[in-house]
Amino acid sequence: MSAPIVKLFTQPNYVWTDIRKEEEAHPCHYLAHLLLLAMIPAVCLFVGTTYVGWSLVENELVKLSTASALQLCVLLYVTIVVGVALMGLFIRWMSRTFDARPTVNQCIGFAAYTVTPYFLAGIAGLYPSRWLAIVVLGAASIYSTFLLFVGLPTFMHERKEQGLLNAACVWGVGLLVLVTLLVSMILLWFNVLTPEYLRTTVG
Template sequence: MSLSHTVGLFTHPDREWESIRAESESVSRLYLGHILLLALIPTVAGFYGTTQVGWQIGDGQVIKLTSSSALQLCLLAYAAMLAGVFILGKFIDFFAATYQVQDSTPRGVTLAAYTSTPIFLLGIIAVYPNIWVNMMVGLIAIAYAVYLLYEGLPILMKIPEERGFMFASSVLTVGLVMLVALLAISVVIWGIGIGPVYAD
């Protein structure tokens, strides 16, 4: 049932958030029916784009990764996406008491998963690894994800919009910190030898 919400989040997000709240999915069902599948989109697209299409800087030659290197990096990215949704969700549940959420049902992972939907879907652009195109589409995806966060949090948590705004801002801050931490971890991983290997 999880994937059925995907279209609704783009066409009528308010009603879709109400529907998501009514379903109250378990974390395991959410992963099996939504997160594991959608996170494959940028993963597979990234593998194809970096091994078959390649990218070009200026008028230089087209650069591609070896299949083994790309597979390794894509699997790490896939694991990071799965873990990131879960960790962000747990932060949301932790913040719930601070913002006086009365509902005892933990909904943090649900919010994190459905908020990430635009990023997962628009990750298809990775089949064409052009830095400017990817950056533009990435900004659109992030902007809509932020909109879904601010729109959906008060509905999912059943709290007033003004309190929901502060709550969503805290979640956004944690998300940005997690992104910086992920970049730092990537540098460390590259430093120990798990980095890109370019095809001849």
């Protein structure tokens, strides 16, 4: 785990200055962070849905076929990367309203680091469970929101009042983007790719 990731959880109030410097020195520094960590939810979900499975009724275990799970996880990975990029573009657009002038790369980088808790929450995909997913994703949402409101004023070199207003706008649009992309991905998977379920009796 790289130093910025550790500091996101141990020094969230100070890590954004370091991340901004890295992005200024290396404009695409965030790419490795985004492309590698976005694999965590996809890979863990693949393992969980093909090897562990889940149960909706007593004495029945449901899994996905390898092909269906692979389709789902590729779609999830692409959705995550596209979603982060869209959020970065929106942050860049919003920055003009608040007289900040970050680059597109810096904005996408900020979005990538802000959603890091979601990447790590993807580990829960190893054990598909509705209640586990709700708890883990809820915790990730709370911490990502905290990172957004703490980090945006520092990262964008904005006054605190401007940064908080900007962060509130970003949070609202981020929620809209997240819901829209995930619903579109699930509808595509269900209606176009037609997932194959493998059901077995247990006990």
